[in-house]
Amino acid sequence: MTPEQRTPEQRTPEQRTPEQRTPEQRTPEQRTPEQSWPTHWPKVARDIADATADALAAVRAANRDGLLVAVEELRGLSFEQVSSVHAAIVRELLEDTHPDGLSSEDVQDALTACAKSTIVWLPDLDVQALAAVYTGALGISDLEDDSFRIGHGAYLRSAVLVIGSLSTGVKKAQSAYVIRAIDEIARAQTIEMP
Secondary structure (H helix, E strand, O other), X not given: OOHHHOOOOOOOHHHOOHXXXXXXXXXXXXXXXXXXXXXXXXXXXXXXXXXXXHHXXXXXXXXXXXXXXXXXXXXXXXXHHHHHXXXXXXXXXXXXXXXXXXXXXXXXXXXXXXXXHHHOOOOOOOHHHHHHHHHHHOOOOOXXXXXXXXXXXXXXXXXXXXXXXXXXXXXXXXXXXXXXHHHHHHHHHHHHOO
């Protein structure tokens, strides 16, 4: 079997494309600019940011194998923490793309646009999982219930697909949304502590 015939998981790091490698396997030249995160962040926050950036790079490139590897990276982290960061990013992107308010039609349009742009390179797309990301981020449905029904991997994959789709309509870099989401969650956790 040639390296091209193997799945990304079966390939050695040297046989993988830069997008398929974990951040630790990449050379400094292969790392994307958004993978330079605030130094005050704990390792888990940087890991979430790196894995999210890898997944978003795969989405931008319509790279199915790269997305598979990146979602596996995300699955190796705390689902609760990752999904909280992703939900915060989705909420902020929806606010930025709909500054005059968000209607149910706006959410439907965003869902349709995401599905149409993704189905061409990801034919096994789960549109219900995409919808669950929107409704979970907006607090309409229970994120925990949705993720158990859909599966953590499918939920995480759908979240980065939604983020990638929504971010095409904004001028801010995706990394700015990641940084803001993690900082806001950290700030909220600090306030909650006695």
